[in-house]
Amino acid sequence: MNRKVAIIIVSHSVNIGQGIKDLISQVITNVPILMACGIDNNEIGTSIEKIQAVFETMDSEAEGIIFYDLGSAKMNAEMAIEMFGVKNLQIAEDVPIVEGAYIAAVESNMGKSKDEILNSLAKLKVKEF
Template sequence: MNNVGIVLISHSPKIVEGIQDILTQVVKNVPIGVAGGTDENEIGTSIEKIVAAINQVHNENGVILLYDLGSAMMNAELAFELTGYKNIKIAENIPLVEGAYIAAVESSMGNDIEKIIRSLRESF
């Protein structure tokens, strides 16, 4: 059984790489994708990077997208639409580091996407 995948979206490649490092120390069985920075690895976000990260971790149990700033959310929404997947949730207004940690732990426990989103909303 695959656990819910997580995609970390940030304006900085270093931020998502650091969060990914933290999460992989805590959980071993959760697919975690990163989309940080522009296509030129500058500050900003890239729809193409987000789509690639979604495709990397997508499975039948879905994917949760977590992001840092408002424009990252807009690109997350566009990327979600471009993939055509139905089982993706955007964790809106959830802190990136803390939310990613909770989502990863809950996913590693086998919780479904709806329960993880509910836990994130209750936590913040």
């Protein structure tokens, strides 16, 4: 069976992360949607430890794409990747978190690879004027 690319949400807010997961789950049910949102007691912020905890739940062969809400969430995801030494995860940079995660989940469900999904997401990247 073809393994689905996991969607990992790194948000300062548990509510934002849960809302994205709920939105995707209404149409896609068999793609892993993982959340590393908020800090202890689910307060606002991001935590390298929560991100690493998500990594630990994943199979070592699993691929995933990380979506983030703000710059410090991206920074913590980058540090967690470096500290944990994962090679099969990639951050979707400059991609809107809701639309990007949704499109990635749909394409993962279609059986597309991480690289194919990232190519699709490139069309969503925020452009500078």
